[in-house]
Amino acid sequence: MQKTLSIIKPDGVAKKLIGEVVSVFESTGFRVAAMKMKWLSKSEAEGFYYVHRERPFFQELIEFMTSGPLILMVLEGEDVIKRNRELMGATDPAEAAAGTIRARWAHSKQNNIVHGSDSEESAKFEIGHFFSGIEIF
Ligand code: IDP
Ligand code: MG
Numbered sequence: 001m002q003k004t005l006s007i008i009k010p011d012g013v014a015k016k017l018i019g020e021v022v023s024v025f026e027s028t029g030f031r032v033a034a035m036k037m038k039w040l041s042k043s044e045a046e047g048f049y050y051v052h053r054e055r056p057f058f059q060e061l062i063e064f065m066t067s068g069p070l071i072l073m074v075l076e077g078e079d080v081i082k083r084n085r086e087l088m089g090a091t092d093p094a095e096a097a098a099g100t101i102r103a104r105w106a107h108s109k110q111n112n113i114v115h116g117s118d119s120e121e122s123a124k125f126e127i128g129h130f131f132s133g134i135e136i137f
Pocket of ligand 1: 091109
C-alpha cells in the first residue's frame with residue numbers, strides 16, 4: 001500500500017470544505033492514516049515548498065499557506081499518489097477536469113484548496129516533514 005501527503009489548504013478550511021474533501025477521499029476508498037490541523041510558521045511553509053524557492057510566486061505562496069490553519073493528512077491506498085493527483089485536478093482550476101476537487105471549489109491557481117505529493121520521493125519527504133512515525137496509523 002502506498003502513502004501520500006494531502007493538505008486541505010487555508011482556503012479550503014476557511015470555506016468549510018474539510019468534510020467535502022475528506023468525503024471525496026474516503027468514498028474513493030483511500031484510508032486516512034493520519035490527520036491534524038496546524039497553523040504553519042513561515043519556516044515550516046518555506047521548508048515544505050523548498051523546491052519552489054526560486055519561483056516568482058514563492059513569497060505569495062508562503063503568505064497564503066501561513067494565512068490560517070490547514071489540515072494535514074496521510075492517505076493510504078493502492079496507487080494513491082497518482083490517484084489523489086487525478087482527484088485534485090490541474091493546479092489552475094481553469095484547466096482542471098470537471099468534477100475534480102479544484103474544478104469544483106478552487107478560486108485561483110494559488111488558492112486551489114488542496115495539495116498532494118507528486119512522486120514517491122516527495123511523498124516520503126512531505127510526510128516526514130509533518131508527521132512522526134507514531135502519528136501514522
Ligand atoms: P501542484 O500543487 O498542482 O503540485 P505546483 O506547481 O507544485 O502545483 O505549485 C505548488 C503550489 O504553488 C500550487 O498548488 C499553487 O498553490 C501555487 N502556484 C503554482 N503555480 C502558481 C502560479 O503561477 N501563481 C500563483 N501560485 C502558483
Ligand atoms: Mg506540486
